[in-house]
Each structure stands twice: as structure tokens, then as C-alpha cells.
Amino acid sequence: MTTSSWLRATARTIAIVLGLALGVSACTALPGDGPWMGGAQGTSTEALPFDVIDLTPTTVVGYRVQAVDKPSTTGSLSAGLRVSVAPGDTLKVRIFERYAGNIFPTVSTQASDLGVQRVAEDGTISVPFVGSVQVAGLDLPQIERRIVQQLGNKAQDPEVIVEFDTVRGQTVMVAGDVKKPGRISLLEGVRSVLDAINQxxxxxxxQGATSSANALQVVVRRQGQVILTIQFSDLLAGGDIPVQKNDEIVVRVNTRVYTVLGAVQKSGNVELSKHDLSLLEALGNVGGLADARANKTGVYVFRMGDLLTNPTARARVFRLDLFQPVSIFVAQQFGVQPRDVIYVTNAPLYEYDKALTAIYRTFSIIGIGRGTLPITTTF
Structure with missing residues (x-):
């Protein structure tokens, strides 16, 4: 075989190998490293199925880390809970008079108890010497004053004491992922949703673990309507609300995660450790960017639109250039949400290095390298 023939054959082989190597490198690069972001580099997004937003000190204002929103219709937890009587409750009624010899005994007499009175379906109780008393919707002091009014001049300076015997209507239901699900009495100092869950x-x-608290969601239903849906960690952080009788409180697992892909130290799903997690903290949770291969100008956050409340909402891609010093402050302000995907692109030189490595390995496999030239030639 002549030298020229060998060179031509070798050239054809190298061309085939180069084509195969580049094809292999192109095919194997995408799954492990994420999408090619060249399509999102332009400023026009009319042809894209998402909006591209460059994160700057100006644009980040609308996406800053948010504090826990306290429900506006919660009322005041410090004002105390008003427990009103409902049908099915049973009450103990005692009436005293200041002087002996009248209808009711004096305070020093033990025979003042008029027995247990069950609140009827029409909201009334029947008290001896008093008659029918409408009590539904009233608290205990209001019932005491009403009985005094209805006694009129039948008793002299009467003292009325009304207490709960059993409370069927003064409860809230706590269900789901709690240790002792069931009905909780409001008379045991329960004033808020958090009180009921603790009870x-x-x-x-x-057991006080913050990470577990972020994986739980609390739903409160009142009269068949959901009035509050909140993460348990946010409930602890100030989102508590007062409860009313017959409220239903459900504690359920709702793990919130974000995903990190690309040129980072550790990719994968990460639990959203707190309500106000920033982009900088999210990157820190995975060890930060991989210095050897990360493109610091290509940090992206993919966020789906609000499909539940606004099905036509477009997805958004936020782009951050960490080569700019101000971007560190921007990353501290940008709030990460559940289901966000953070993607760090590879540096261009790293992509070229991968292709050359694939070519070298291919040559090594087929034996083309040093020492392959023929020793003798024939003309």
C-alpha cells in the first residue's frame, strides 16, 4: 500500500470518526446538562412560549422575597374567644337570692342547683320558675342576664350562675396528619387554629423540626367553605387565625420542592426550607456553581404560569448574569417558589472540551494515534 493511498484512507477514516464523535458528543451532552439556551438569548420573545425576563435591580422588585401574609379577616387573637351556646349543649343553672324565705335559696344553701338543662333544637331551655329562655347564640353572661330579666319581680336581687355541663356544639374538628385527631373543645383554652392543632x-x-413543618399544609373549612390554606411553617411564623365552633381543620402532607439542574455542585430536587427562600440561598443549598464548567452569565429560573387561577398565563424564564457584582444583591432579593427550576448553563469552553474529549476517546477506541504510520513505503 502506497503512502498516498494510506493517507487518503486515513483521511476518510478521520472524517467518519469526526462525524461520529461530534454526533455522539452532541447526543450525550443534552440529557445530563439541560436544554440549550441559545433560543432565549434574544430580546424578542414573540415566537417563544414563555417570557424572558432579565433580573436587574429594577425588574426584581416585582419578584422579591415575600413575608408571610397574615389573613386580613382573622380578627384579634388577644380579644378572647366568645363561646356561644348551640342546640345540643347542656347547661347547669343555679339561682340564688340574697334573703331567705323566698322562692330560691340563699347563696349559703346547697339546694340552689336547678339541674341540667339541654338546649332544644329551637334554641331554648326550660328553667323552673322562669319558663322558656331563648339561649342559642348567646354566651354564658348573656344567658345569666336574660334569666334575671325574665324573673322580673319573682325574686329579690337574684344571682344567676350558668355553666356548661357538656358541649356538643362548642368544638372544632382536627383531622389528618396529627397525633390525636378528633373533636377539640373550645372551652379548653382553644382560641386559634394553632391552639387546636397543639391540643x-x-x-x-x-417535634419542632422546621424542615418537617415546611412539608405540611393546613386547611381550615368554615360552614363548608375553605377560608384558609397555609403551610404549617407559615402558620408558626404569624399566619394563625381565631377559630369558631364547628370549624374543620385538616393537616396534610404537602412537600414543596424546587429543582436545580446544570453546572452546579449537586443537582436534583431540594425541599423549600422556608417561605422566604432567595435565589442566592437556593444555589447555596446545592453547594453553589461548579467553577470548572459553569457559565456565570447563564443562570436561569423557569417558572410555570398560574394554571389554576389563570390558565392562559404564560410561563416565565428569569435570566441572571452573575458576572455583574450587583447580581449578588439581585439574587438575594429574588424569591424562589415551589416547582421552580433553576438551571445553570455550561461555559462554551467546557462544551468544546467535551467534544474534543469525545473525539480523542473515539480515536483511542479504533486505534488511530501515535505509532500508526507505516514504517516502510512502496512506490
Whole structure:
């Protein structure tokens, strides 16, 4: 075989190998490293199925880390809970008079108890010497004053004491992922949703762990309507509200995660550790960018639109250039949300290095390298 023939054959082989190597490198680069972001580099997004937003000190204002929103219709937890009587409750009624010899005994007499009175379906109780008393919707002091009014001049300076015997209507239901699900009496100092959950033994397996608290959601239903949906960690952070009788409180697992892909130290799903997690903290949770291969001008956050409340909402891609010093402050302000995908692109030189490495390995496989030239030639 002549030298020229060998060179031509070798050239054809190299061309085939180069084509195969580049094809292999192109095919194997995408799944492990994420999408090619060249299509999002332009400023026009009319042809894209998402909006591209450059994160700057001006644009980040609308996406800053948000504090826990306190429900505006919660009322005041410090004002105390007003427990009103409902049908099915049973009450103990005692009436005293200041002087002996009248209808009712004096305070020093033990025979003042008029027995247990059950609140009828029409909201009334029947008190001896008083008659029918409408009590539904009233608290205990109001019932006492009403009985005094209805006694009129039948008693001299009467003292009326009304207490709960059993409370069927003065409860809230706590269900779901708690240690002791069931009905909780409002008469045991329960004023808020958090009080009720604590009275039920607290969430299963929480024991004060913040990470577990972020994985639980609390739903409060009142008269068949959901009035509050909140993460348990946000409830602890100030989102508590007062409860009313017959409220239903459900504690359920709702793990919130974000995903990190690309040129980072550790990719994968990461639990959203707190309500106000920033982009800088999210990157820190995975060890930061991989210095050897990360493109610091290509940090992206993919966020789906609000499909539940606004099905026509477009997805958004936020782009951050960490080569700019101000971007560190921007990353501290940008709030990460559940289901966000953070993607760090590879540096261009790293992509070229991958292609050359694939070519070298291919040459090594087929034996083309040093020492392959023929020793003798024939003309």
C-alpha cells in the first residue's frame, strides 16, 4: 500500500470518526446538562412560549422575597374567644337570692342547683320558675342576664350562675396528619387554629423540626367553605387565625420542592426550607456553581404560569448574569417558589472540551494515534 493511498484512507477514516464523535458528543451532552439556551438569548420573545425576563435591580422588585401574609379577616387573637351556646349543649343553672324565705335559696344553701338543662333544637331551655329562655347564640353572661330579666319581680336581687355541663356544639374538628385527631373543645383554652392543632397532639413527627413543618399544609373549612390554606411553617411564623365552633381543620402532607439542574455542585430536587427562600440561598443549598464548567452569565429560573387561577398565563424564564457584582444583591432579593427550576448553563469552553474529549476517546477506541504510520513505503 502506497503512502498516498494510506493517507487518503486515513483521511476518510478521520472524517467518519469526526462525524461520529461530534454526533455522539452532541447526543450525550443534552440529557445530563439541560436544554440549550441559545433560543432565549434574544430580546424578542414573540415566537417563544414563555417570557424572558432579565433580573436587574429594577425588574426584581416585582419578584422579591415575600413575608408571610397574615389573613386580613382573622380578627384579634388577644380579644378572647366568645363561646356561644348551640342546640345540643347542656347547661347547669343555679339561682340564688340574697334573703331567705323566698322562692330560691340563699347563696349559703346547697339546694340552689336547678339541674341540667339541654338546649332544644329551637334554641331554648326550660328553667323552673322562669319558663322558656331563648339561649342559642348567646354566651354564658348573656344567658345569666336574660334569666334575671325574665324573673322580673319573682325574686329579690337574684344571682344567676350558668355553666356548661357538656358541649356538643362548642368544638372544632382536627383531622389528618396529627397525633390525636378528633373533636377539640373550645372551652379548653382553644382560641386559634394553632391552639387546636397543639391540643390534638401536634403534627405527626414534627417535634419542632422546621424542615418537617415546611412539608405540611393546613386547611381550615368554615360552614363548608375553605377560608384558609397555609403551610404549617407559615402558620408558626404569624399566619394563625381565631377559630369558631364547628370549624374543620385538616393537616396534610404537602412537600414543596424546587429543582436545580446544570453546572452546579449537586443537582436534583431540594425541599423549600422556608417561605422566604432567595435565589442566592437556593444555589447555596446545592453547594453553589461548579467553577470548572459553569457559565456565570447563564443562570436561569423557569417558572410555570398560574394554571389554576389563570390558565392562559404564560410561563416565565428569569435570566441572571452573575458576572455583574450587583447580581449578588439581585439574587438575594429574588424569591424562589415551589416547582421552580433553576438551571445553570455550561461555559462554551467546557462544551468544546467535551467534544474534543469525545473525539480523542473515539480515536483511542479504533486505534488511530501515535505509532500508526507505516514504517516502510512502496512506490
Amino acid at each position: 390534638a397532639g401536634g403534627p405527626n413527627g414534627i
